[in-house]
Amino acid sequence: MTALVEPAALRSRRRPVARAVEGQELALVAVIAALWVALSFGTNTFLTAGNLSNIVFAVAPVALIGIGMTAIIVTGGIDVSVGSAAAVVMVVVAKLIRDSGVPMVEAIAVALVLGVLLGTVNGLLVALGGIHPIIVTFGTLNLFRFVALRLFENKQVTGVPSTLQWFGGGETGLSIGVPNAWWLAMAVAAVMWVYMRHWPTGRHWYAVGGDPAAARLAGIRVHRRLVAAYALTGLLVGLAACVLIGSGGLVQQNAGTGLELQVIAAVVIGGTSILGGRGTVLGTLLGALLVGTVTSAITLLGWRSELTELFIGVFILVAVGVDLLRERRRRSA
Amino acid sequence: MRNTRRTTSVLAVALVAVVAVSGCSKKSETTAATGTGGTSGAKQLKIAFVPKLQGIPYFEAMNAGGQKAAKDLNVQWIYKGSTTADPGAQTDIVKSLIQQKVDVLVVAPNDPDSMAPVLADAKAKGIKVMTSDTDAPNSVREVFVNQATADGIGKALTDALLEKMGGKGKYAIVSCGQTAANLNAWIAVQKKYTAEKYPNAQIVDTVYAGEDEAKAVSMAKDLMNAHPDLTGLVGECTSSAPGVAKAVREAGKIGKVFTVGLGTPQAMKPYLTDGSSSSSILWNVENLGYLTVWAGAQLANGKTIDAKPAVGGGIDGATYTAAQKMLLLGEPLRITKANVDQFNY
Incomplete structure (x- = not known):
């Protein structure tokens, strides 16, 4: 029974070094490092503070939501509604700070609470409904988008003040030369990495994803763990919405459209198994960074924009392929 | 038994989802x-x-x-x-x-x-x-x-930008949908007209950000990094026009890099006011x-x-x-x- 609940812990006793990192983090670090070295020699503009901070700022929202999405995918679920949820939070918060002059701390509080609420709706539907999460969240993707469009009232939100510029992409959003949004993503990832590796309730996510029936028999409160994963993702959607509003300006009706696919791409490229039971937030952070590096590099090199899609597609297929091979080897071992 | 119940509940909820979705399209x-x-x-x-x-x-x-x-x-x-x-x-x-x-x-x-x-x-x-x-x-x-004709828009955009750039220098275009016929027609005019009327000016790159303002911001920043001597940016649609202006503002390059674009007036207003956008070309x-x-x-x-x-x-x-x-x-x-x-x- 214990073996079912904490398989990784048992394995880590057998091969401590190899288990220090679980998925393809090492391979990803190597790929990113190789890319960065190549780009540093290939261009004289890649390895500049301005460029690197642009890359990590652009991927910060994806990385933040990706941390929550990793937990969800580890439980064997998925949340495709995050883009629409982000749109709801963005329009509410943008209107509050523009029309009511709500200060920064209150704006963040509203964003986080609203995010958790939307996430909890997903979590409850998934846990209590017993329907596949992709169907549930596909439904809420449309519902949340509907809510957001009604809140927009047929107008984009223009002239949003710079209340949340601490999160933004300008000078005011930097600490020690690094965007605050990326510091946040790294901090949240660090906490979640420890939590998911060493806390019992964190490990339970893996057990739920590995075999929900066995997890239930082992005394894990499966429903509660599922709701927690979706609510956490909602919280991070709220945080990402603050980053997306950032230094203000414009919030468009299409805010967050397609964000879910970028997030899922980062998680999958980061080595998290789409079947559940395996994956780390560190991998997700690296996955997001790899996608951001490639996107930026293509502009720096003056290559055609659509090559970004080609590379991301190849990365996803390679990542899934490697994961399948590893799984096969594990089973035969 | 267990399986059938599960299938039924899947179907039931799928039905609810469909009704909910069609409900909202009806409402709109x-x-x-x-x-x-x-x-x-x-x-x-x-x-x-x-x-x-x-x-x-x-x-x-x-x-x-x-x-x-x-x-x-x-x-x-x-x-x-x-x-x-x-x-x-x-x-x-x-x-x-x-x-x-x-x-x-x-x-x-x-x-x-x-x-x-x-x-x-x-x-x-x-x-x-x-x-x-x-x-x-x-x-x-x-x-x-x-x-407006493609000719009219392409020329108006080019003139508005080059006026600020002093008739010379490097600029780049942040467009939106790669297949948008009207945007591509305007870009073709901009290229031709720039070459004819402003021989000392050069379009160094044209990139496509989709209808995504955040992506336009980050691509515009990439372009400024890739070409440190860039002095102009064009935002070709209503999401990339405020996008390129926001990038210039966030990069602290107001007055060094000039932007023009096709933006709706209220969305452009903050950028027109602080100078990160010089002008927006549109029609009534x-x-x-x-x-x-x-x-x-x-x-x-x-x-x-x-x-x-x-x-x-x-x-x-x-x-x-x-x-x-x-x-x-x-x-x-x-x-x-x-x-x-x-x-x-």
């Missing part, structure tokens, strides 16, 4: 219907307009102009669009309007090629067919209401809506359109080219911080 249709203007006279003309998508300020402004014209000309104006710029969803709306037997059908097609057969079907059923804002050149449309969108209704009424009443028609509604300088069946609103408008407050969209 009713909102659209409230946009109908005029009274229900027995012989009142029904002029329907299907925008690329509904809810963005651009087409809402066009709707406002259309409503005004409908009141002036005593016709019924129907404004109905999808909430996404999706050719399939647009086709469905056009087909439903054909069913409703409107007198004039005006479309701003997302995909001109797939719209052409639908328009032919409408014409076969006796409906007058027009395009406005975006043309479907190989279709049976009887009039195309054009906001409300007038475009007005002109569309006017042309529809002419068509339905069997009247021909003069070369320099007297439209009314404050529209001055519209021209009609019979050979291309094209009704042109006039010269493009340059919006700067001096006149931005005249526009409430």
Whole structure:
């Protein structure tokens, strides 16, 4: 029974070094490092503070939501509604700070609470409904988008003040030369990495994803763990919405459209198994960074924009392929 | 047993989801219907307009102009669009309007090629067919209401930017959809006109950010990093125009890198005010809506359109080219911080 609940812990006793990192983090670090070295020699503009901070700022929202999405995918679920949820939070918060002059701390509080609420709706539907999460969240993707469009009232939100510029992409959003949004993503990832590796309730996510029936028999409160994963993702959607509003300006009706696919791409490229039971937030952070590096590099090199899609597609297929091979080897071992 | 129960519950919830989703599309249709203007006279003309998508300020402004014209000309104006710029969803709306037997059908097609057969079907059923804002050149449309020519826009953008850049230097273009025919036509003019009139200026790159403002911001920053001697940026659509300006502001390069673009006035206002955007090239969108209704009424009443028609509604300088069946609103408008407050969209 214990073996079912904490398989990784048992394995880590057998091969401590190899288990220090679980998925393809090492391979990803190597790929990113190789890319960065190549780009540093290939261009004289890649390895500049301005460029690197642009890359990590652009991927910060994806990385933040990706941390929550990793937990969800580890439980064997998925949340495709995050883009629409982000749109709801963005329009509410943008209107509050523009029309009511709500200060920064209150704006963040509203964003986080609203995010958790939307996430909890997903979590409850998934846990209590017993329907596949992709169907549930596909439904809420449309519902949340509907809510957001009604809140927009047929107008984009223009002239949003710079209340949340601490999160933004300008000078005011930097600490020690690094965007605050990326510091946040790294901090949240660090906490979640420890939590998911060493806390019992964190490990339970893996057990739920590995075999929900066995997890239930082992005394894990499966429903509660599922709701927690979706609510956490909602919280991070709220945080990402603050980053997306950032230094203000414009919030468009299409805010967050397609964000879910970028997030899922980062998680999958980061080595998290789409079947559940395996994956780390560190991998997700690296996955997001790899996608951001490639996107930026293509502009720096003056290559055609659509090559970004080609590379991301190849990365996803390679990542899934490697994961399948590893799984096969594990089973035969 | 367990399995069947599961299947049933999956089906049940899928059904609920479908109902919920169709419920909301229905709801947005009713909102659209409230946009109908005029009274229900027995012989009142029904002029329907299907925008690329509904809810963005651009087409809402066009709707406002259309409503005004409908009141002036005593016709019924129907404004109905999808909430996404999706050719399939647009086709469905056009087909439903054909069913409703409107007198004039005006479309701003997302995909001109797939719209052409639908328009032919409408014409076969006796409906007058027009395009406005975006043309479907190989279709049976009887009039195309054009906001401005590609030539006019391309030149206006180039002149506005090069004026700030002192007639020389490197600039880059942040465009949106890679297949958008009108944007690509403008870019072609910009390239040609820049080479002819400003030999010391150079377009170093053209990138595509989709309709995503955040992506336009980050691509504009990439371009400034890639070309440290860049002094100009063009945002080719209403999401990338504020995007390039925001990038310049966030990079702290106001006054070093100049931007122009096709942005709606209120979205551009903060950037025009702080100088991160020099000017926005656009046309009077409300007038475009007005002109569309006017042309529809002419068509339905069997009247021909003069070369320099007297439209009314404050529209001055519209021209009609019979050979291309094209009704042109006039010269493009340059919006700067001096006149931005005249526009409430």
